[in-house]
Amino acid sequence: MALKAIASFVFAITLTGSPAHADVRASAPDGLIIQIKTEVALDRDDAWARLLHIGSWWNGSHTYSGSAESMNIDAVAGGCWCELWSGGEVEHGRVMFVMPKEAIRFSTALGPLQEMGVSGALTFTLADGSSPSKTAVTVDFKVSGSSLSSLDKLAPLIDGVITEQVTRYASDK
16 A cells, blocks of 8 residues: 555646645655645635535545545544545544644644654644735644654655645635
8 A cells, every 4th residue: 555655645746736835844764844835815714614624625536535525624632634434434633733713733644654653743824814815824744753764755755745735725626
């Protein structure tokens, strides 16, 4: 499964021509830091609602079931970002921090990172945008593991996948 997921990461990079500004801030064999900034054409209330309705914008090819609509976020401390379908279920992340309409942080090792035994923190921060009808969004993903994880080699691939999702979130689709 890891090779298939990594191939999906590579494919996603070729699809990402995003309005979001992505940056691999740091990478080493045992860790990486990615930051993505964008603006959505939604006020803060609607941007928050869209963020929590993850099945409407996450790419289904980056799910276990093949359908993003199978995902749900319970936006409370300890809540689950889970995917449930007739063939199984997976916890993508656990909510560690939530301030409605401002920020949500997940403890998560997405996709093939999960089986690598690394840990990660994925934070979505919402702030006032360039107008009242827009919201600035910053996404930070910090991952750490053993030096055997070779996270520095995976950083561009992971960045591509996360950037794709943030771009989909920020789009009007």
